[in-house]
Amino acid sequence: MPLTVGLLLALSFAVSLLALAGLIWAISNHQLKVEQEDAYTIFAEGEAGTPDVDTPKHAPEIDRNQYDVRRAGLDVVSRPAVLLLVGSGVFWLVIGSAFGLLASLKLHLPDLLTEQAFFTFGRARTVHLNLVAYGWLSMTGIAVAMWVAPRIFHTPLRFARLPVVGAILWNIGVASGAVAIANGWTDGEEWLEIPWQIDILLAVAGAFFVVPLLATAARRDVDHIYVTGWYYLAALCWFPILFAIANIPYIHSGAQEATVNWWFAHNVLGLWLTPLGVGAAYYFIPKIIGKPIYSYSLSLLGFWGLALFYSQVGMHHLIGGPVPTWVVTLSIVHSVMMFIPVIAVAINQHVLVARNLWAVKESLPLRFIAFGALMYTLASFQGSIEALRSVNSVTHFTHYTVGHAHLGAYGFVSLIMFGAIYYMLPRTTGRAWPWPRAIAWHFWLVVVGFTIYFVSLTAGGLLQGFAMLDATRPFADSVRVTLVYLEWRSVGGALMTAGHLLLGIHVLALLARGPAWVPQTGYHPEPAVES
Amino acid sequence: MNRIVPLAAVALGILAFATVLLVIAPAAQIRPLEGTPGLQPYTQQELRGREVYVEQGCVYCHSQQPRGPEQAPDAQRGWGRAAVASDYVYDRPHQLGTMRTGPDLLNVGARLPSRDWHLTHLYQPRAIFDWSIMPAYPYLFEVKPEAEPGDVVVALPKDDAPDQGVVVATQDAEDLVAYLLALDRTMPAGEDSVRDYGYESREPRE
Numbered sequence: 001m002p003l004t005v006g007l008l009l010a011l012s013f014a015v016s017l018l019a020l021a022g023l024i025w026a027i028s029n030h031q032l033k034v035e036q037e038d039a040y041t042i043f044a045e046g047e048a049g050t051p052d053v054d055t056p057k058h059a060p061e062i063d064r065n066q067y068d069v070r071r072a073g074l075d076v077v078s079r080p081a082v083l084l085l086v087g088s089g090v091f092w093l094v095i096g097s098a099f100g101l102l103a104s105l106k107l108h109l110p111d112l113l114t115e116q117a118f119f120t121f122g123r124a125r126t127v128h129l130n131l132v133a134y135g136w137l138s139m140t141g142i143a144v145a146m147w148v149a150p151r152i153f154h155t156p157l158r159f160a161r162l163p164v165v166g167a168i169l170w171n172i173g174v175a176s177g178a179v180a181i182a183n184g185w186t187d188g189e190e191w192l193e194i195p196w197q198i199d200i201l202l203a204v205a206g207a208f209f210v211v212p213l214l215a216t217a218a219r220r221d222v223d224h225i226y227v228t229g230w231y232y233l234a235a236l237c238w239f240p241i242l243f244a245i246a247n248i249p250y251i252h253s254g255a256q257e258a259t260v261n262w263w264f265a266h267n268v269l270g271l272w273l274t275p276l277g278v279g280a281a282y283y284f285i286p287k288i289i290g291k292p293i294y295s296y297s298l299s300l301l302g303f304w305g306l307a308l309f310y311s312q313v314g315m316h317h318l319i320g321g322p323v324p325t326w327v328v329t330l331s332i333v334h335s336v337m338m339f340i341p342v343i344a345v346a347i348n349q350h351v352l353v354a355r356n357l358w359a360v361k362e363s364l365p366l367r368f369i370a371f372g373a374l375m376y377t378l379a380s381f382q383g384s385i386e387a388l389r390s391v392n393s394v395t396h397f398t399h400y401t402v403g404h405a406h407l408g409a410y411g412f413v414s415l416i417m418f419g420a421i422y423y424m425l426p427r428t429t430g431r432a433w434p435w436p437r438a439i440a441w442h443f444w445l446v447v448v449g450f451t452i453y454f455v456s457l458t459a460g461g462l463l464q465g466f467a468m469l470d471a472t473r474p475f476a477d478s479v480r481v482t483l484v485y486l487e488w489r490s491v492g493g494a495l496m497t498a499g500h501l502l503l504g505i506h507v508l509a510l511l512a513r514g515p516a517w518v519p520q521t522g523y524h525p526e527p528a529v530e531s
Numbered sequence: 532m533n534r535i536v537p538l539a540a541v542a543l544g545i546l547a548f549a550t551v552l553l554v555i556a557p558a559a560q561i562r563p564l565e566g567t568p569g570l571q572p573y574t575q576q577e578l579r580g581r582e583v584y585v586e587q588g589c590v591y592c593h594s595q596q597p598r599g600p601e602q603a604p605d606a607q608r609g610w611g612r613a614a615v616a617s618d619y620v621y622d623r624p625h626q627l628g629t630m631r632t633g634p635d636l637l638n639v640g641a642r643l644p645s646r647d648w649h650l651t652h653l654y655q656p657r658a659i660f661d662w663s664i665m666p667a668y669p670y671l672f673e674v675k676p677e678a679e680p681g682d683v684v685v686a687l688p689k690d691d692a693p694d695q696g697v698v699v700a701t702q703d704a705e706d707l708v709a710y711l712l713a714l715d716r717t718m719p720a721g722e723d724s725v726r727d728y729g730y731e732s733r734e735p736r737e
């Protein structure tokens with residue numbers, strides 16, 4: 001056994017180092033041909049230097065929207081898919097938040113709604129997770145990809161009707177999955193609860209998203225694939241494979257199944273939701289500010305580092321558990337290695353934002369996205385530290401981990417998706433947001449709500465962990481110390497849910513009676529660009 | 532980075548490498564294991580009870596993987612010795628869990644061997660522990676005017692009992708309790724059992 005341990009660890013570590021060295025060599029020798037000027041791929045000719053903010057105090061003389069109006073030729077093609085996906089995503093967000101809030105309340109009001117199995121904690125919590133992960137985050141993330149891909153590839157979305165069909169099938173899959181779980185039909189593993197029979201439908205629906213994006217990338221009208229495209233293309237290769245392998249029924253069991261479970265569950269975050277979020281941030285931040293990211297070649301390190309290290313981190317969910325020592329240690333090592341790609345992304349995105357703080361004031365979408373990007377850095381740092389054996393002994397099995405999961409899936413990915421929605425919908429529909437102040441309200445509701453949420457679970461989780469490690473204290477102590485924090489978590493969750501309702505109503509209002517989205521002064525109508 | 536095929540190929544290669552290390556290699560090590568000596572397969576009733584456990588989502592608050600004494604005082608809490616891979620050969624789907632909102636249950640059958648205790652606790656956990664935040668499961672029980680032959684009546688303090696009639700366990704409740712009582716891995720694990728020994732260099736926690 002020690003031989004296996006040593007060999008596999010050494011092998012994986014050597015390969016990772018080799019790959020990293022190869023990457024650095026490739027970059028320094030221009031093998032990968034990524035140069036700073038490639039970072040301008042997101043701009044139309046002459047557009048760089050033109051901020052795209054809502055209240056252009058900073059540069060009032062600039063004819064700020066002419067470029068986007070030109071792009072409308074692209075946006076029109078992807079519009080049906082984007083609108084259906086965003087609409088569905090927001091719908092699942094609202095329903096998913098309601099279940100989340102219910103689950104949160106039940107942890108400090110355990111006799112609330114106990115008469116039906118449908119509402120029991122174990123099911124409400126699981127319906128929440130599946131609705132927000134597969135309904136809200138996945139559908140909105142795909143919507144953003146459908147909208148951004150044509151813009152970075154400078155060509156309209158191909159097979160633009162396929163994603164509409166895909167979205168309908170995916171919605172049926174998510175809805176039936178939630179109904180199944182609520183009625184006790186589940187595959188029984190975390191993140192893999194949706195019965196495999198329904199997963200087949202989701203897998204088919206997924207193909208309707210992958211084909212158009214690959215076809216669009218293949219027929220792009222620009223040589224370079226912008227960094228956002230790397231993340232999207234890779235995520236679209238990774239997720240279907242992860243999803244298929246982990247959901248094949250009847251082949252795994254026992255402790256071995258647990259390794260498959262966490263290989264999948266952590267990669268849903270690392271190789272699916274994270275690329276969707278980071279990829280979107282890589283497009284919107286420079287696009288809105290009007291300047292390219294700080295160091296384009298550094299983004300290579302961020303991308304390949306993510307692929308190499310994140311794919312191996314899942315076993316840190318089984319530290320101290322009944323699985324081989326070497327596989328746990330391997331995941332811990334890779335969790336710590338995640339500092340490298342995260343710092344690379346952080347330098348690229350935060351430096352650009354920090355040098356252009358005016359844009360955060362003048363663009364509400366950027367405010368959400370820059371905040372989300374910052375949360376990516378924090379969530380990743382926290383995750384790396386949490387994987388250390390000494391820290392994990394305290395935080396594992398406690399509410400601390402739930403806080404961490406929400407820092408990633410909510411603080412990071414959801415916030416970026418909110419910003420993307422606020423930016424995309426006017427440009428997609430030609431209608432402006434009817435109540436701009438509601439956007440600021442949404443921002444503050446979810447930021448304040450989430451801060452309360454995160455701080456209470458982190459503090460409560462730590463106290464819970466310390467109580468459980470202290471053999472002189474009864475187990476009851478580890479429950480009692482969390483109660484007040486669980487109540488505060490419900491307060492935070494309620495504020496977040498209120499923000500989501502506001503978003504939902506605002507999206508409906510925009511579609512129903514949004515005023516025309518007026519291109520700014522100096523605009524001269526031009527026909528939409530072909531190809 | 533101007534080509535799709537190499538990008539996709541390398542991305543997939545990396546995922547394949549991760550799959551070899553995190554899925555295939557552990558499987559090669561764990562799958563040949565036989566059950567811990569003394570571990571019995573579940574009976575039909577226990578398996579039905581296990582389904583109830585999975586359907587209710589018990590795993591979201593209860594882990595089934597006690598940690599070793601060098602990492603945490605789980606054994607002192609009565610949760611059992613450190614779990615090893617061979618303890619789970621009959622578990623499908625696995626219910627290892629990642630939360631301890633409630634205690635670990637891998638050895639709950641050995642720690643709390645009373646059927647009546649479990650029935651009362653499932654019907655209303657706060658009838659036993661005033662601090663408990665576990666959901667009550669009244670829908671796993673029936674209230675009848677009076678018990679019929681073969682009914683399992685749930686003992687309840689006056690405050691938690693219905694005003695009229697008696698509370699009897701449904702088949703689901705009886706099965707679930709049979710499963711809980713079967714959770715017992717107190718038999719010794721072998722010296723070279725598979726588990727995460729990463730804390731072994733440390734002193735046991737007192």
